[in-house]
Each structure stands twice: as structure tokens, then as C-alpha cells.
Amino acid sequence: MELPPQPASTRAPKRERTQQGRLASKSQGSAFDQMFGDSPYFAFVISEAGRLLACNAHMHSLLGPFADDVPAAQLYAGWVLPMLQSEALPTARMRGHWRGEVELVGHDGSSHPVTQTIEWRANAQPPSYLCLAYPLDDYDVYESRLRFKYLFEAHPQPMWVYDLETLRFMVVNAAAVAQYGYTEAEFLHMTIRDIRPPQEVERLEQNLAATPRKGADQSGAWTHVRRDGSRLKVDISSHAVTLAGRPCRLVFAHDITERLRLQAELQLRGRALEASVNAVVITQHTADGDRVEYANPAFSQLLGHAPENVLGQQLETLLGLQANDDHQQAVHAAMLSHQEVTLLLHIRHRDGAQLWTQMHVAPVPATDDAIGRHVCVLTDMTAILDYQAQLEHQANHDALTGLPNRVLLSDRMAQAITFSQRFGHSLWLVAIDLDNFKLTNDHLGHQAGDELLRAVADRLCACVNEGDTVARLGGDEFLLLLPVANQRPMASLLQLVQQAVAAPLTLAQQTVAVTCSIGVSVFPADGAEPEQLLKHADIAMYRAKEAGRNQVQFYEAAMHARVAERALIEAELRHALAREELSLVYQPKLDLRSGAVTGMEALLRWQHPTLGSVSPARFIGVAEETGMIVAIGRWVLRMACTQAMAWQQAGLPALRVAVNLSARQFRDQALLEEVRAALDDSGLAPQYLELELTESLMMHNVDEAVAAIENLKQLGIALSIDDFGTGYSSLAYLKQFPVDYLKIDQSFTRDMLDEPRVAAIVRSVIALGHSLGFKVIAEGVETAPQLDYLRSNDCDEIQGYYFSRPLMPDAFAALLRSS
Numbered sequence: 001m002e003l004p005p006q007p008a009s010t011r012a013p014k015r016e017r018t019q020q021g022r023l024a025s026k027s028q029g030s031a032f033d034q035m036f037g038d039s040p041y042f043a044f045v046i047s048e049a050g051r052l053l054a055c056n057a058h059m060h061s062l063l064g065p066f067a068d069d070v071p072a073a074q075l076y077a078g079w080v081l082p083m084l085q086s087e088a089l090p091t092a093r094m095r096g097h098w099r100g101e102v103e104l105v106g107h108d109g110s111s112h113p114v115t116q117t118i119e120w121r122a123n124a125q126p127p128s129y130l131c132l133a134y135p136l137d138d139y140d141v142y143e144s145r146l147r148f149k150y151l152f153e154a155h156p157q158p159m160w161v162y163d164l165e166t167l168r169f170m171v172v173n174a175a176a177v178a179q180y181g182y183t184e185a186e187f188l189h190m191t192i193r194d195i196r197p198p199q200e201v202e203r204l205e206q207n208l209a210a211t212p213r214k215g216a217d218q219s220g221a222w223t224h225v226r227r228d229g230s231r232l233k234v235d236i237s238s239h240a241v242t243l244a245g246r247p248c249r250l251v252f253a254h255d256i257t258e259r260l261r262l263q264a265e266l267q268l269r270g271r272a273l274e275a276s277v278n279a280v281v282i283t284q285h286t287a288d289g290d291r292v293e294y295a296n297p298a299f300s301q302l303l304g305h306a307p308e309n310v311l312g313q314q315l316e317t318l319l320g321l322q323a324n325d326d327h328q329q330a331v332h333a334a335m336l337s338h339q340e341v342t343l344l345l346h347i348r349h350r351d352g353a354q355l356w357t358q359m360h361v362a363p364v365p366a367t368d369d370a371i372g373r374h375v376c377v378l379t380d381m382t383a384i385l386d387y388q389a390q391l392e393h394q395a396n397h398d399a400l401t402g403l404p405n406r407v408l409l410s411d412r413m414a415q416a417i418t419f420s421q422r423f424g425h426s427l428w429l430v431a432i433d434l435d436n437f438k439l440t441n442d443h444l445g446h447q448a449g450d451e452l453l454r455a456v457a458d459r460l461c462a463c464v465n466e467g468d469t470v471a472r473l474g475g476d477e478f479l480l481l482l483p484v485a486n487q488r489p490m491a492s493l494l495q496l497v498q499q500a501v502a503a504p505l506t507l508a509q510q511t512v513a514v515t516c517s518i519g520v521s522v523f524p525a526d527g528a529e530p531e532q533l534l535k536h537a538d539i540a541m542y543r544a545k546e547a548g549r550n551q552v553q554f555y556e557a558a559m560h561a562r563v564a565e566r567a568l569i570e571a572e573l574r575h576a577l578a579r580e581e582l583s584l585v586y587q588p589k590l591d592l593r594s595g596a597v598t599g600m601e602a603l604l605r606w607q608h609p610t611l612g613s614v615s616p617a618r619f620i621g622v623a624e625e626t627g628m629i630v631a632i633g634r635w636v637l638r639m640a641c642t643q644a645m646a647w648q649q650a651g652l653p654a655l656r657v658a659v660n661l662s663a664r665q666f667r668d669q670a671l672l673e674e675v676r677a678a679l680d681d682s683g684l685a686p687q688y689l690e691l692e693l694t695e696s697l698m699m700h701n702v703d704e705a706v707a708a709i710e711n712l713k714q715l716g717i718a719l720s721i722d723d724f725g726t727g728y729s730s731l732a733y734l735k736q737f738p739v740d741y742l743k744i745d746q747s748f749t750r751d752m753l754d755e756p757r758v759a760a761i762v763r764s765v766i767a768l769g770h771s772l773g774f775k776v777i778a779e780g781v782e783t784a785p786q787l788d789y790l791r792s793n794d795c796d797e798i799q800g801y802y803f804s805r806p807l808m809p810d811a812f813a814a815l816l817r818s819s
């Protein structure tokens with residue numbers, strides 16, 4: 001019920017009273033007029049909202065006039081209003097009626113103590129309170145005041161009346177005593193200034209100055225001080241009353257300290273929600289889903305919806321969840337679960353972008369069991385999950401080619417083995433290693449090498465089916481994991497892989513073709529464990545390399561022994577130089593026309609304490625692959641020069657010593673300097689040193705080989721092409737090499753008398769060598785017919801067991817002396 005200011009005390013003109021009478025008739029009908037129109041009592045009707053709906057003529061003439069829609073509060077003295085609000089109307093509403101003494105006031109300020117009954121008429125149109133009041137006699141007044149005193153005293157709301165002129169407290173109730181800590185007696189010696197802090201006194205004075213003597217009801221928030229000095233915030237409502245004939249004000253002081261504290265706290269929490277970087281949304285459960293009741297700015301920002309478009313919307317729609325997909329169902333279940341649930345959701349931004357969010361759903365406890373509201377906190381996990389996915393990808397994939405790496409391959413192998421076991425299929429592991437990749441890398445640069453590896457990766461992927469795995473294990477090693485079901489044509493697949501890898505490509509403006517060596521192990525025949533299968537595929541691949549590269553080898557148990565031997569050789573060879581287990585033997589070369597010894601080839605020997613004499617065929621390849629050949633070759637070069645010089649110094653004929661140069665040595669940047677140093681340190685004149693280079697070594701990168709050979713040649717040494725005929729030589733290139741000798745490979749010498757085709761090759765090589773200005777020497781000459789054939793076909797020199805096996809230095813010196 002409102003407490004509006006009381007209107008000025010003026011009587012209404014007759015016309016208004018008539019209108020007011022009509023107000024009563026309109027609202028309540030003639031029944032009200034018939035019953036109460038002429039009554040000497042006050043009869044009136046109050047609406048539910050506290051407005052005067054009708055009144056009888058007695059009331060209108062004595063207290064009115066009343067305008068339309070008058071607040072009922074205007075009919076009563078100020079002190080009555082709290083009782084009316086807190087007791088009279090609620091009791092009438094609850095029990096049907098209420099009876100008590102109140103004070104009605106006329107517009108002229110006249111006071112009318114009355115006994116009033118209030119009846120709640122729920123069925124009236126509109127539902128309303130019917131109020132009947134009749135004046136009190138003196139005893140009634142005394143009794144009424146007594147009742148008021150009790151009500152005042154016992155009321156839980158702190159109240160007092162103060163004198164408007166002296167500002168002294170005239171009466172205070174027990175609740176005020178409790179709220180402020182003063183005794184009643186203390187209060188009665190105080191003024192209302194005494195409960196104000198100094199800074200509020202001026203405001204009080206201004207307020208009092210503005211308060212008319214019998215002025216309006218007032219309200220406002222004030223700070224008061226208790227007896228102990230502590231402060232409290234109070235909501236004051238003050239009403240003009242007359243006590244002991246003096247103008248006073250009745251004051252209600254409602255302590256709102258706690259309410260303000262809670263408000264401030266709520267404001268703070270509200271601010272925290274608004275400022276939160278996490279999206280917070282409150283939903284209300286309805287028959288058609290959970291609808292947004294509140295959403296903080298972070299929620300709008302997360303999903304790209306304008307804040308005003310979010311309220312009232314279905315949460316699942318805003319999250320962009322598809323009906324009945326897993327995430328939508330998870331949200332739905334969480335909302336019905338009555339529990340706090342945390343979900344990881346794939347949601348959709350308004351622009352369609354997919355986002356990963358963690359959504360914590362907390363139900364807000366409702367008074368009954370019904371599902372009410374939920375507070376949902378959404379944390380954007382997109383960046384962290386993307387980062388995790390990136391890390392996971394990096395951990396499982398090769399950075400250069402993007403192919404699965406060894407880690408992911410292990411996983412896939414384990415899965416594939418399980419799958420193959422379950423369905424009775426076999427599984428092929430195909431280890432692929434590029435042939436001479438190192439050469440490409442060194443000659444064309446790492447960038448070109450990387451490009452080659454990427455191209456090979458793409459080509460391998462193009463060869464296989466979905467469900468196969470192409471992995472890169474590092475360097476130039478690739479692996480295919482191929483489940484074999486339904487008579488898959490594996491032979492043609494391997495052929496396809498070989499062809500795909502070997503197809504020419506342009507790298508660093510050069511056309512390059514790289515072959516590969518392939519090793520295959522098969523599950524379950526070659527092993528049941530991933531590691532074992534990998535190892536066996538690897539062994540087969542090494543076998544393919546050993547067997548001349550560019551071929552496919554399937555794993556066989558016997559290969560294992562070869563691998564073990566290779567590992568042993570490698571381990572022991574590392575110490576061979578330091579332990580002085582290496583030595584050189586020398587095999588003479590003869591001029592076919594004169595029969596004179598023209599020179600000798602230095603050949604390496606390894607005498608191991610337990611392995612015995614280890615043939616170069618067993619260890620040169622290992623030395624080459626591991627890079628040990630560089631140090632060993634340097635030693636051979638120095639030793640051969642020193643020995644040749646020693647023989648010269650010993651008075652033996654000055655002969656040229658030939659030293660084999662491996663591919664690794666040839667590519668070594670320090671080679672030129674090492675040859676120069678070997679000559680300088682030994683004192684051997686350059687024309688007495690010959691380097692034997694293999695054909696394949698020279699043809700790999702012709703331009704670089706030509707440049708390197710020219711540099712060596714400028715030292716004044718001789719050069720020969722070893723094993724000629726076993727590789728591929730372009731005649732166009734051959735012309736460019738400033739070499740001295742072509743050396744016919746011993747396999748041709750061996751077969752030339754038995755195979756006319758080989759004999760024809762030998763004859764062509766001799767002719768070719770001569771046409772290019774080279775001398776031709778045949779190695780591996782073991783018989784007189786071989787020697788005769790070579791001589792009759794104009795070969796220049798020979799080397800072989802027919803004349804001499806490779807000899808120890810002393811034996812070689814003896815041979816020289818005797819020849």
C-alpha cells in the first residue's frame with residue numbers, strides 16, 4: 001500500500017461529491033449504496049492494490065472530498081499505516097476479516113478515532129476489502145491507545161516518535177532500544193541528532209528545514225550511529241503525528257545494513273560475471289528446452305551472437321549443436337541429471353567455425369524436485385586442443401614429409417597385427433631405402449635432398465591403398481605396412497613402388513633418378529612381434545643393398561647371420577687402425593708388350609687377432625657405409641706413398657703405385673690436400689702415384705667429378721677408371737675425364753674366352769679406351785690364354801694371379817729385384 005502525501009485540507013465542492021458518489025455506484029453497484037448510502041458510519045471499499053474504490057456519503061462528506069483512484073493510505077493517520085500493512089489487511093485476507101481501532105483523518109486534518117472492521121471479499125468484482133468504521137467513545141479511545149502502545153512496544157520494527165520542534169525522542173520501542181544500544185531512559189534524554197554521525201548532521205538540518213510542520217510522509221536512507229559508535233544504514237519512513245498535543249513525527253527505522261551489504265556483494269558478483277573471460281550462462285528449463293535467462297558478455301563473444309539476441313533462446317541452438325548428435329545428447333542428459341557435470345563439446349560459432357569448449361553445468365537447487373535453472377560455464381578450449389593436436393601430430397609424424405613416424409608406425413603395426421590375427425590375413429612390412437641418397441644430398445645440397453624425400457613420400461603414398469601405412473623412419477628410410485587380403489597383387493605393387501621411386505625428377509635444375517633397395521618381411525611367417533618384423537624387413541633391405549642395390553629381397557633366416565657378422569666387423573674395424581691390424585700388399589702390373597713391371601696396386605689387408613685375415617670384400621663396404629673409410633683411406637694413401645718412395649730410395653726401379661679411392665673419400669673436401677701432403681711428406685714424385693676411381697663414383701655427378709679429377713690431375717698424378725664396364729658410362733662424359741687408364745673389370749677377363757659376347761665387350765673397351773687416348777689394363781688375368789687374347793687385341797697392360805698374387809712389401813721388393 002502506498003503512503004502518499006496527505007492532500008491539503010479543503011472541502012470538495014458539491015459537484016465533486018456527486019461525482020464521488022457515482023464512483024461508489026460504478027465500482028460497487030447499487031447494493032453498496034443501498035446498504036451503506038445513508039449509514040452514519042464510515043463505509044468504504046479498498047482495492048487489492050490499496051486504492052479507494054467506493055465510499056458512502058457520510059465518509060465522503062466528513063473526510064473527503066476524494067478524487068478518483070485515491071490511495072487508501074490517505075484515509076489514515078500515519079501511525080496506523082504500518083499496522084494496516086503488516087497486520088490488518090493480511091489478517092483480513094487470510095481469515096476473512098479483521099477488527100481494530102484506527103485513526104481516520106479528514107482533509108482538514110481532523111482526527112477520527114474509529115473501530116474498523118475490514119472484510120475480504122474474494123468474490124467481488126474486482127476482489128476487494130469492505131471497510132466499516134464507527135467512532136470510538138472515550139473509554140474506547142483510552143483502550144485503543146493502550147492497544148496501540150502495546151503494538152508500538154512489541155513491534156519488531158524499531159520505531160520512535162520525536163518532537164518536531166525540540167527533536168527530542170518522546171517514545172521509543174524495544175526494537176529501537178535493541179538496535180541502537182541505548183536504554184529507553186537514555187533515549188528520552190537524547191535528540192535525533194545524537195544518533196547521526198557528524199557528516200550527516202547538516203543533511204538532517206536541511207531535511208528538517210524542508211519538512212513542513214504537518215508535512216508529508218517521508219522516506220530515505222540514512223546512516224545512524226549506535227551507542228558503541230558502530231554505524232548502521234537505515235531505511236527511514238517518517239510520518240506526521242500529534243502526541244500530547246505537539247506536532248511530532250513517527251519514525252520507522254529499518255536496518256538495511258545487511259541488505260546493502262548483500263546488494264554490494266551481489267553487485268560485485270555481477271561485475272565478476274560481466275568481467276569474466278569465461279562464458280557464463282543461466283538457463284531456465286522449459287517444456288521446449290533450456291532457454292537463456294542470463295548470459296555474460298564473454299558468452300556473446302564466444303559464440304558471436306549479439307547480447308540482445310541471446311536471451312530467451314535455446315541454449316543448444318546457440319551452441320550450434322545438431323539435433324541428436326552426441327554432443328547435443330550429452331548436453332541434454334547433463335541438464336536432466338540434477339548433478340554437476342563437465343562436458344567437452346564441439347560447438348559452432350555463429351560464423352560456422354568449430355570450437356572446442358569445456359562446459360560445466362551446475363543445477364541451481366529448486367524448492368521442489370523439478371528441474372529449474374542451470375548455471376553453465378564455458379571455457380574455450382580450441383587453442384589448447386589445437387595445440388595439443390599439433391603436439392600429438394608432431395610426436396607421431398615426420399616433420400619433413402608429414403608421414404607417420406616410428407612412434408605412430410608402432411601403433412599401427414600393433415593394430416594391424418591384431419587385425420590380421422583376427423581375420424587370418426597376412427601383413428607385409430616393406431622397408432625401402434634410397435640408393436646413394438647421401439651422394440644426392442652432398443652433391444645437390446640438403447634442400448634438394450629434402451625435396452627428393454618429399455617427392456618419394458608422395459610417390460609411395462600414390463602407390464598404396466587406403467588402410468595401408470606409409471611411414472618415414474628417418475633419413476632415406478621409408479616403410480610400408482600393407483595388410484594383405486583377398487589375393488592382393490603384391491608383386492606388382494612392389495614393382496610399382498620401384499618404378500615410382502626411380503622415375504626421374506628435377507632437383508636443383510638437374511634431372512636425377514634415384515633407385516631404391518627394398519626388403520620385405522611377412523607376418524606371421526617372419527615374426528609375430530612388430531620389432532621383430534621391422535628388424536627382419538631391415539635385414540632383407542640390407543641384403544638388397546649388398547646384392548647390388550635397386551632390387552627387392554624377402555627376408556630369409558640365413559640373412560640374420562650375415563647381419564650379425566656385419567655388426568661384428570663394424571665393431572672390430574673401429575679399432576683396427578689404432579691396433580695396427582691393417583697392412584698393405586702390392587700386386588704388380590705388367591706391360592703386355594715388353595713384359596716389364598710398370599707399377600703396382602696397393603691392396604689393403606686386415607689381420608684380426610681372432611677373426612684372422614679378413615678380406616677387403618668383407619670390410620671395405622662396412623668401412624664405406626660407416627664413414628671409417630675416410631681415415632683408413634688416408635692411412636693407405638700415406639703408407640703406399642711412403643713404401644713406393646722407400647723402394648726407390650733402396651735402389652729399386654721407380655714404379656707407379658696405384659691406390660684405390662672409395663666414393664666417400666672422393667667426396668671428402670680434404671682429399672686434394674691429403675694427396676698433396678702424402679706426396680710431400682713421403683717425398684714421392686707425383687708421377688709415381690695413381691688413384692683408381694670406380695666408374696659409378698665418377699658418373700654420379702659428372703660436373704663435380706670432372707672438376708675434382710682435374711684438380712687431382714693438376715698435382716701431376718695418374719688416374720684410372722677401375723672396374724670399367726660394370727657400371728654405366730656415358731661416352732659424352734667419359735671424354736671429359738682427364739684420366740690415364742681404363743681398367744677392364746676382372747669379371748670380363750674371367751669370362752671373355754668362354755662367352756663371345758664378353759669377348760666383344762673386352763675388344764670394344766680396348767678400342768674405346770684407345771680412341772679416347774687412355775691406356776687399357778685388364779685385371780684378373782689368371783691364365784696364359786687370357787694373356788694371349790688380351791695381347792692379340794692390343795691391351796696395354798695386365799694385372800693378375802697369372803703373373804703374381806698381391807705380395808707383402810718384402811716379397812714385392814724381392815720380385816722387383818729378380819725381374
Ligand SMILES: Nc1nc2c(ncn2[C@@H]2O[C@H](COP(=O)(O)O[C@H]3[C@@H](O)[C@H](n4cnc5c(=O)[nH]c(N)nc54)O[C@@H]3COP(=O)(O)O)[C@@H](O)[C@H]2O)c(=O)[nH]1
Binds near residue numbers: 604615636781782
Ligand atoms: N677403397 C679401397 N678399396 C680397396 C683397398 N684395397 C682393396 N680394396 C678393394 O677391395 C676389393 C677386394 O680387394 P682384394 O680382395 O684385395 O682383391 C683385389 C685383388 O686381390 C684381386 N685380384 C687381383 N688379381 C686377381 C686375379 O687374377 N684373380 C682374382 N680372382 N682376383 C684378383 O682383385 C682385387 C683388385 O680389384 P681392383 O681394386 O678392382 O683392382 C676390391 O674391390 C678392391 O678395390 C683400399 O685400400 N681402398
